[in-house]
Amino acid sequence: MNKGVIYIIYGVSGSGKTTVGRALAGELNIPFFDADDFHPEANIQKMSAGSPLNDIDREPWLQKIATEIINWNTDKGAVLACSALKKKYRKTLESIDKQYVKWIFLDGSFDLIASRLEARENHFFKKTMLTSQFESLEPPENDILIKIDKSIDKIINEIKSTLDTDTSELGLIGLGVMGKSLAKNLLSKDFKLSVYNRHVDQIEVDVAKKFVLEQSDTDTIVGFDDLKKFVDSLAQPRTIMLMVNAGKPVDLVIDELLPYLSEEDCIIDGGNSHYKATLERSKRLAEKRIHFLGTGISGGEEGALKGPSIMPGGSKTAYNRSGKYLEAIAAKDKKKNSCCTYIGPEGSGHFVKMVHNGIEYAEMQLLAETYHILRFYAGKTPVQISNIFNSWINNGLKSYLLEITSDLLLKTEGKDFLIDKILDKAGQKGTGGWSTNAALELGVALPTISESVMARNVSGIKSERIKASEIYQFSTSSNSIDDTSFISDLEKAFLATSIINHHIGFKLLKESSEVYKWQLNLSEIARIWTNGCIIRSNLMEQISSLLLDNNDTSLLLFPEIVKTMKSNINSLSEIVGTGLTAGFSLTVLSAATNYFLTYTSAQSSANIIQAQRDYFGAHTYQRVDKPIDEYFHTNWKN
Ligand SMILES: NC(=O)C1=CN([C@@H]2O[C@H](COP(=O)(O)OP(=O)(O)OC[C@H]3O[C@@H](n4cnc5c(N)ncnc54)[C@H](OP(=O)(O)O)[C@@H]3O)[C@@H](O)[C@H]2O)C=CC1
Numbered sequence: 001m002n003k004g005v006i007y008i009i010y011g012v013s014g015s016g017k018t019t020v021g022r023a024l025a026g027e028l029n030i031p032f033f034d035a036d037d038f039h040p041e042a043n044i045q046k047m048s049a050g051s052p053l054n055d056i057d058r059e060p061w062l063q064k065i066a067t068e069i070i071n072w073n074t075d076k077g078a079v080l081a082c083s084a085l086k087k088k089y090r091k092t093l094e095s096i097d098k099q100y101v102k103w104i105f106l107d108g109s110f111d112l113i114a115s116r117l118e119a120r121e122n123h124f125f126k127k128t129m130l131t132s133q134f135e136s137l138e139p140p141e142n143d144i145l146i147k148i149d150k151s152i153d154k155i156i157n158e159i160k161s162t163l164d165t166d167t168s169e170l171g172l173i174g175l176g177v178m179g180k181s182l183a184k185n186l187l188s189k190d191f192k193l194s195v196y197n198r199h200v201d202q203i204e205v206d207v208a209k210k211f212v213l214e215q216s217d218t219d220t221i222v223g224f225d226d227l228k229k230f231v232d233s234l235a236q237p238r239t240i241m242l243m244v245n246a247g248k249p250v251d252l253v254i255d256e257l258l259p260y261l262s263e264e265d266c267i268i269d270g271g272n273s274h275y276k277a278t279l280e281r282s283k284r285l286a287e288k289r290i291h292f293l294g295t296g297i298s299g300g301e302e303g304a305l306k307g308p309s310i311m312p313g314g315s316k317t318a319y320n321r322s323g324k325y326l327e328a329i330a331a332k333d334k335k336k337n338s339c340c341t342y343i344g345p346e347g348s349g350h351f352v353k354m355v356h357n358g359i360e361y362a363e364m365q366l367l368a369e370t371y372h373i374l375r376f377y378a379g380k381t382p383v384q385i386s387n388i389f390n391s392w393i394n395n396g397l398k399s400y401l402l403e404i405t406s407d408l409l410l411k412t413e414g415k416d417f418l419i420d421k422i423l424d425k426a427g428q429k430g431t432g433g434w435s436t437n438a439a440l441e442l443g444v445a446l447p448t449i450s451e452s453v454m455a456r457n458v459s460g461i462k463s464e465r466i467k468a469s470e471i472y473q474f475s476t477s478s479n480s481i482d483d484t485s486f487i488s489d490l491e492k493a494f495l496a497t498s499i500i501n502h503h504i505g506f507k508l509l510k511e512s513s514e515v516y517k518w519q520l521n522l523s524e525i526a527r528i529w530t531n532g533c534i535i536r537s538n539l540m541e542q543i544s545s546l547l548l549d550n551n552d553t554s555l556l557l558f559p560e561i562v563k564t565m566k567s568n569i570n571s572l573s574e575i576v577g578t579g580l581t582a583g584f585s586l587t588v589l590s591a592a593t594n595y596f597l598t599y600t601s602a603q604s605s606a607n608i609i610q611a612q613r614d615y616f617g618a619h620t621y622q623r624v625d626k627p628i629d630e631y632f633h634t635n636w637k638n
């Protein structure tokens with residue numbers, strides 16, 4: 001482990017060493033010690049009798065403190081209040097490497113300190129000794145000098161800003177797509193930053209230093225490819241943000257960091273880590289008294305630069321200390337509140353981000369299907385489809401994903417649309433699949449999201465799809481259609497599916513909150529998703545205000561939503577029927593329709609499933625005409 005810094009607040013009696021020392025220790029979250037508590041009894045009696053101590057009296061006292069300083073240095077550091085008036089006393093106290101000792105001298109006039117001492121009661125030090133203290137005082141040399149004729153808050157701020165001149169308040173590891181944007185965002189908010197990127201011979205050389213040189217103001221950022229120097233450049237307790245790829249890289253970086261960290265330091269993992277991995281990391285780091293904030297960040301490269309949506313979960317102490325950086329760089333909602341909020345205990349931040357991405361997967365698939373049917377059933381060009389999407393935006397369906405899809409359709413390469421040049425195999429990094437696994441574990445239905453994952457999987461078997469299409473020779477039909485009513489139905493189907501998808505995503509959040517006892521505030525989660533993130537939309541604004549009134553109700557049961565669904569659901573069924581008949585796969589639109597029809601059916605087909613289970617496996621069933629806690633088995637063959 002790295003060594004802790006000892007901050008020694010010194011000056012004559014009455015200068016405020018104890019008050020300032022305690023406050024500074026609180027700010028830095030390290031222990032406070034008063035040198036007076038280490039006096040041998042003989043010294044206390046001598047001082048109480050009004051006799052000044054001589055250097056022989058002081059020697060065992062200073063030696064005892066010097067030994068304590070060595071101990072505190074191997075732990076997480078400390079703040080010490082000590083008169084230390086003479087240079088030789090200060091030399092005795094400097095029992096550890098100089099770099100770990102910060103001397104802070106409290107400077108006040110005789111009159112000011114005398115008036116403060118007069119106001120003191122029950123203290124063994126008498127005002128008459130002040131003169132000898134001033135006589136003994138040898139002026140400080142290169143120490144931090146703080147004038148005490150101001151409030152305690154101002155004194156602490158001054159000490160902190162002076163200490164901060166040679167340290168950064170925040171460290172960021174990983175200057176990839178997200179790391180670079182977040183670093184620029186943090187700099188724009190005037191935070192003092194150290195950045196680190198690994199060195200890989202001939203591949204990754206001086207990445208951080210080059211990044212620093214590209215910035216307009218290089219005074220507030222320092223770049224490193226040496227991890228120890230990076231850690232040493234940070235103010236303690238440290239806050240270090242990781243923006244590296246999820247999975248093994250996160251553990252590798254944490255393992256490399258650990259030898260240099262001290263207790264109370266905080267690591268923020270801003271990548272898309274799996275929530276269970278975050279839970280494990282939190283436990284492992286808590287054993288070393290290091291805080292961990294598993295933090296979902298959404299907004300892509302541009303969002304990270306201009307203001308993402310941020311979902312931190314984990315140590316509340318760490319959030320209280322380091323959350324200010326995240327809140328400052330996050331996007332702002334319509335009321336100018338930060339789109340960053342403390343989500344809940346360990347793992348919850350990354351769970352919420354995972355569900356965000358699950359909703360994102362289904363919204364993307366919905367847009368892909370909508371584009372596909374407009375292009376190949378309704379025969380629209382990319383430009384016409386872009387215009388249709390824009391008209392939907394103007395009608396109130398505004399969402400980031402709809403906007404970028406409308407935009408990307410206009411991109412050309414020579415005479416061609418770029419969209420036609422892109423291979424139809426969708427990639428994925430896992431968050432959609434993780435959401436599906438979580439839903440299976442928690443027994444939640446997640447059809448729109450899981451079907452979007454499956455659609456990406458099927459898209460991946462491109463060569464087999466080509467072979468199958470040649471064997472089956474199915475053709476899609478594009479009968480002459482009534483443009484206006486088809487596009488109007490599609491718009492309604494799009495809205496209905498999007499509502500169903502959000503209902504499904506929020507149900508997963510609700511169930512996780514109950515099972516893991518996270519007490520998720522769903523309205524607040526929807527609020528921080530109204531800006532900065534990939535799934536920001538008008539619908540999210542509505543969801544946030546609906547959930548504000550009732551955190552427990554399923555979305556599809558809110559009267560406002562019921563009204564919207566009632567006027568759109570027929571169009572959804574209509575579009576799915578038409579599309580499937582015409583030979584188009586509508587994975588998410590169908591999944592949403594099926595979910596909705598099951599969800600709104602008082603009588604489902606599951607009685608047949610129960611009868612089958614009991615028939616072949618004696619799994620028992622409940623009856624509609626008997627109490628719910630009674631189970632029955634039938635001998636079906638007789
Ligand atoms: N891109 C996006 O839109 C979004 C991404 N995320 C998440 O943010 C995280 C970062 O993503 P992104 O910036 O896009 O990824 P990049 O691939 O652009 O950058 C990854 C960074 O991690 C570093 N890194 C990788 N492995 C190691 C290692 N073993 N030791 C040290 N450093 C390592 C890389 O260093 P080097 O340059 O040396 O390889 C690089 O700086 C991921 O978890 C991602 O899922 C979250 C929201 C949006």
Ligand SMILES: O=C(CO)[C@H](O)[C@H](O)COP(=O)(O)O
Nearest residue numbers: 298299427428429430431534
């Ligand atoms: O988190 C994100 C946005 O919110 C990322 O863009 C995410 O990595 C996209 O996921 P995938 O690559 O699986 O499509």
